Amino acid sequence: MAPHSGIKLDFGATPVWPKVLPALIWKGVQLTDFFTENKTEMIEVEEGASVEELLAEIYPKLKLVELSNLYKKTKEISLNLNWEFFCVKYGLRFSDNFLPTLELVANLPDEVKKWCINKDVSERDFAPLMALPVMQKGYKYLVGVVGFNPSRNDGVRLFELIADLVLSDADLHSLFAEAKNLNELSRSLWSVRFPLAAEQSQKLTELVKTLPWPLKTQARAVRVGDQSGVEVKMFIHSREDIRKYLDGLAAVDNVLASQNIQRL
């Protein structure tokens, strides 16, 4: 039996090893139970078994962040693992990008990692950040985003905006300092990333306010994909309503015609 080398493969896995069980050692490296003080009972697992198989047995479910921590930890102790094995085991796609993604995730701030675990963020969701191998100056903005606890979709979308803006050397400091909630932050980031569209939207919003919409109509400027326009909501319960709305919309059309506006 190899003596315990004192090396603990503590990679912050969420599943906690039951206290009643002895800790497991593989070739002198402790694989489980890192929190129990003075654990005296340890079992050396069969030396012939692969460490990948052992880890997969011990941790039947690991998320990407946990795997990234495992990657970082094994690099520190120069333990080479077969990562294709883990991809198969945990239902991930192995490619040339996989290990760089683990490297990236392993170096994210703890707050971001925690959010990624909670929201089950996938390998593909980190793709926007791959252009930023050393994104130290962008990390604080990622922390700022997860501070608002966005949904996975919103968070990943904002990560991409931040990646684009940081790569463009945009100064986001004041924008983050001023944002009071996720919606404000999201709108501000979008406006900086898409200045032409934001200006167009602003103009359209101003125009919509000046138009003589029929009473009880809600009109607002919206973007649908690659087109901007006006969404109009109306409630109709009689033909008379229809007639009134049509008359009202004709008045809107007249104003647009007088200003020679062909499209919104």
Place this chain on the structure above:
Amino acid sequence: MREVGLKDIQKIYIEESAMHTPVAKRALKIFSQDKIELVTDEPYLLEKGNPSAKQFDRSKKELFITNFKGQFFKRCPGAKPGLTCCNYFVLNLGQQCNMNCSYCYLQGFINSPITKIYANIDQALVELSEVGQTLKDHSLRIGTGEITDSLSLDELTLYSRELIIFFRDYPKWRLELKTKSSRVDQFLDVEHAKNIIISFSLNPQNIIASEEHGTASLIARLYAAQKSRDCGHIISFHLDPVIYFAGWQNSYSEMIDEITSRFTPQDVPAISIGTLRFQPAQRHLMRERFGTKSLTLQSELFQSQDGKLRYDQKLRSEMYEFIRQRFLAHSREWNIFLCMETPETWLETFGQMPKHMRGLGEVFDHRITHKLTKTLTKKLTNNLILKRQSF
């Protein structure tokens, strides 16, 4: 950056079964022995998943000369619901391109980390002959520049020469060789049936410098076009992708003025224009490979009806209209059409759909293509079964 060429190729893999082909024999003569490796299987087959940035970069510098076992001849991918398509067929004689445009759609399309050259062009010509048995008298438009540049590696393959000779027997068909290179000298001496379109994708020089890495300069492309025209070939220009940036009007105006100073509308029967577009999934690879200093990555793009990212429709219409008017200011004879655009953009730019426009009616008449596609599909499926049996 200078135009890339054969000297930039770092490694050539030749599949043993393709060794006897003319293109493999030429490769053995052109490249030094240390660059060539004979293989029985496709290189990098063990590499899994979509190519990473590193693998994609490498794929542009390594060639795999192999026999293609699939169907060479296909309908253009522009033929999709939601787009107004110009009825076009493609003959794929390779895959991947040795040039390196930041916006290239192959970044979202290619899943093989090497440039492929299909050595069995004789099979492709057999496929075309089969089509010719029933459709020789129809007006087919066929291009070779869909998933590779038609001419950038043509000094090695010399496929242009074989195709021009083949198309002599099909005077009603038109072959389009589409390129961003200036490599035309290798086929200018070949007698042709005036049915070869030498087609150049054009952009202002500042866009070429910042986005179209390793391609020929604007002036070199225009000079190659002049040489092709002077040998009696039809010339076509694709202003595609038109890219937005502050001052785009000046750059595109200067380019259009340069074009119109060298060519007449009679030299160039059609000019297509299309604005920047690509599949959303490829943006991550683009960002990794080119960063947001690239104008394409800085662009404000939104998902369009067909799922691709495009400029705002209003901006697209403005750009199309500006370019069209600039050409028409030189002569009302210039024939401009849109490539892979939505019906709404056609209507906004031209006020009508292309099938109702002078010079474009037949090109965009889908009844003709549906008839051709039906006949072709039946014929090509039968051929493919026979071909696979012979491999």
